[in-house]
Amino acid sequence: MKYVYGPVPSRRLGSSLGIDPIPLKTCNYQCVYCQLGKTTCFTNMRKNYAPKFEILREIEIALKISENIVDYITFVGSGEPTLYKDLKDLIIKLKELSNKPVCIITNGGLLNNNQVQEALMLADVVLPSLDGGDKETFLKINRPHPAIKFDEVIQGFIDFKKFFNGKFWIEIMLVKGINDSKDQLLKIKNIIDKIEPDRIDINVPIRPPAEKWVKIPDEKIISVLDEILGDYNNINFPEIGNFAYYSSNFEKEFLSLIQRHPMRQEQIIETFTSEGLDGDAILSKLQTLAHQQKIERIDYLNSTYWELKR
Numbered sequence: 001m002k003y004v005y006g007p008v009p010s011r012r013l014g015s016s017l018g019i020d021p022i023p024l025k026t027c028n029y030q031c032v033y034c035q036l037g038k039t040t041c042f043t044n045m046r047k048n049y050a051p052k053f054e055i056l057r058e059i060e061i062a063l064k065i066s067e068n069i070v071d072y073i074t075f076v077g078s079g080e081p082t083l084y085k086d087l088k089d090l091i092i093k094l095k096e097l098s099n100k101p102v103c104i105i106t107n108g109g110l111l112n113n114n115q116v117q118e119a120l121m122l123a124d125v126v127l128p129s130l131d132g133g134d135k136e137t138f139l140k141i142n143r144p145h146p147a148i149k150f151d152e153v154i155q156g157f158i159d160f161k162k163f164f165n166g167k168f169w170i171e172i173m174l175v176k177g178i179n180d181s182k183d184q185l186l187k188i189k190n191i192i193d194k195i196e197p198d199r200i201d202i203n204v205p206i207r208p209p210a211e212k213w214v215k216i217p218d219e220k221i222i223s224v225l226d227e228i229l230g231d232y233n234n235i236n237f238p239e240i241g242n243f244a245y246y247s248s249n250f251e252k253e254f255l256s257l258i259q260r261h262p263m264r265q266e267q268i269i270e271t272f273t274s275e276g277l278d279g280d281a282i283l284s285k286l287q288t289l290a291h292q293q294k295i296e297r298i299d300y301l302n303s304t305y306w307e308l309k310r
């Protein structure tokens with residue numbers, strides 16, 4: 001499948017069926033920590049990047065196979081999902097097809113856009129990012145499209161949350177030396193108090209980031225977070241569980257999964273080990289794909305990851 005993947009284990013959402021209507025690295029941000037690599041299509045244009053009927057056809061097939069085993073249906077993936085112009089239609093159709101809660105993982109940069117607000121109001125959970133407490137830090141860490149202004153983004157969060165009936169969970173990605181100081185966290189907290197989210201998720205770049213200089217904050221950040229944020233949810237741990245796939249074609253299914261994010265080698269082996277395929281056979285397939293320049297090995301934080309060759 002091209003636009004639907006999983007179920008995948010998610011650190012915040014249990015088992016999640018992913019809907020990915022945006023081409024790889026099509027985004028209005030260029031986050032320094034992005035696990036998908038550098039943004040190659042840097043745009044703020046909302047359009048239907050893939051035919052709606054094809055996405056819906058795949059959703060119907062995937063729901064028949066895995067609706068019973070997923071906790072959430074999540075718009076996420078290779079780019080920023082709110083750039084899909086008819087996102088509202090996709091959510092309406094999903095709600096007709098399934099009772100599972102619909103989530104949108106977004107950078108939040110378009111939450112001040114009326115059409116995006118209308119679409120996201122239909123979701124059950126919206127998970128936007130808030131990484132900078134001021135304009136300078138926002139520009140440094142998220143490197144947004146010039147049409148996206150910090151104050152307008154924050155106002156969009158505040159306005160949307162006021163009328164949204166679902167859950168609004170803000171994620172803060174902490175990067176050492178950029179937004180992990182007490183001063184920055186106080187600024188973020190000040191904004192959060194105006195938004196009043198239902199939950200704050202703290203994350204750190206546990207997968208290989210777009211910029212090699214990006215580092216995880218020191219452990220001492222925990223006491224600062226406790227002091228400033230008080231109640232927050234630490235999601236700094238690897239996902240547990242296997243990724244699902246739809247055919248026995250290892251190369252096709254594996255390349256489709258790592259399009260969404262790099263995978264740890266152990267997780268690849270756990271996911272694809274079957275009667276005909278053991279760990280050694282999988283490692284040999286990985287070497288072949290690397291030799292063919294389709295994937296590359298990245299050593300990051302004492303783990304081996306494999307990602308698409310960039």
Ligand code: SF4
Binds near residue numbers: 030107
């Ligand atoms: S992390 Fe998300 S918002 Fe940031 S560049 Fe990557 S896809 Fe875009």
